[in-house]
Amino acid sequence: EAQVTQNPRYLITVTGKKLTVTCSQNMNHEYMSWYRQDPGLGLRQIYYSMNVEVTDKGDVPEGYKVSRKEKRNFPLILESPSPNQTSLYFCASSHPPTSGYTYEQYFGPGTRLTVT
Amino acid sequence: GDSVTQMEGPVTLSEEAFLTINCTYTATGYPSLFWYVQYPGEGLQLLLKATKADDKGSNKGFEATYRKETTSFHLEKGSVQVSDSAVYFCALSATMGQAGTALIFGKGTTLSVSS
Numbered sequence: 001e002a003q004v005t006q007n008p009r010y011l012i013t014v015t016g017k018k019l020t021v022t023c024s025q026n027m028n029h030e031y032m033s034w035y036r037q038d039p040g041l042g043l044r045q046i047y048y049s050m051n052v053e054v055t056d057k058g059d060v061p062e063g064y065k066v067s068r069k070e071k072r073n074f075p076l077i078l079e080s081p082s083p084n085q086t087s088l089y090f091c092a093s094s095h096p097p098t099s100g101y102t103y104e105q106y107f108g109p110g111t112r113l114t115v116t
Numbered sequence: 117g118d119s120v121t122q123m124e125g126p127v128t129l130s131e132e133a134f135l136t137i138n139c140t141y142t143a144t145g146y147p148s149l150f151w152y153v154q155y156p157g158e159g160l161q162l163l164l165k166a167t168k169a170d171d172k173g174s175n176k177g178f179e180a181t182y183r184k185e186t187t188s189f190h191l192e193k194g195s196v197q198v199s200d201s202a203v204y205f206c207a208l209s210a211t212m213g214q215a216g217t218a219l220i221f222g223k224g225t226t227l228s229v230s231s
Binding site for chain 2: 004033035040041042043044045048058059090092097102104105106107108109110
C-alpha cells in the first residue's frame with residue numbers, strides 16, 4: 001500500500017530536549033515536505049526537499065532542521081524544542097513539481113507534539 | 117506573495133443539503149488549484165484539483181471550477197452526507213523559482229453534517 005508514515009504519532013516533551021520525528025514514504029517520490037498545522041493558521045511549510053541531499057527552507061523554518069540522506073526518509077529534528085513548537089506536524093511526498101505542473105502530495109497521518 | 121482565502125467555518129448542514137465553500141486566491145502566474153480534505157484524526161488527502169482556467173475538478177460528488185476572472189475555486193456538493201464531515205482546505209501551487217513548488221493552504225473550513 002502506498003503510504004507516508006510518521007513516528008511517533010503523539011509526543012509530549014519538555015523544553016530543550018532534542019527530538020526527532022521520522023517520516024518515510026514507499027512511493028519512490030523525490031519531493032518531500034514538512035508542514036505544521038495550527039488553529040486559525042492552516043498548514044504552513046517548514047522545510048522541503050527536492051531530492052537526496054537537497055533541502056530548503058519553507059515559510060517557518062526557525063527552530064527546525066531536516067536531513068535527506070535517503071530518498072524514502074525525511075526526518076524533522078527539533079534541537080531545542082520550545083512551547084511555541086507545540087503543533088500538529090505533517091510530512092508529505094510527491095513526484096517533483098515540473099514547469100507548469102504540480103503533482104498531488106500524499107500526507108502522513110500527522111504527529112501531535114506538545115512541548116511543556 | 118501568493119495566498120488563499122477561504123470562508124470561515126464551521127459550516128453546519130443537515131444531510132442532503134447543498135454545500136458551497138468559497139475559496140479565492142492571489143497568485144502570480146497560473147497556479148494549479150486543489151481541494152484537500154482532512155477527516156478526523158487523519159492526514160490530508162487530495163479531493164480534487166484543476167490545473168488551468170475553466171477546468172472543473174470533481175470527485176465523490178464534489179466539484180470546483182477554476183475561475184481565473186474571479187480568482188476563485190469554490191467547492192460545491194449537491195447533497196452532503198454525514199460522512200462528509202471533515203475539514204476542507206483550498207490550496208494553490210506556488211512556484212518558488214527553480215527551487216521547487218510549495219502548496220499554499222487556506223486556513224481550512226470545518227464542515228459538520230447532521231442526520
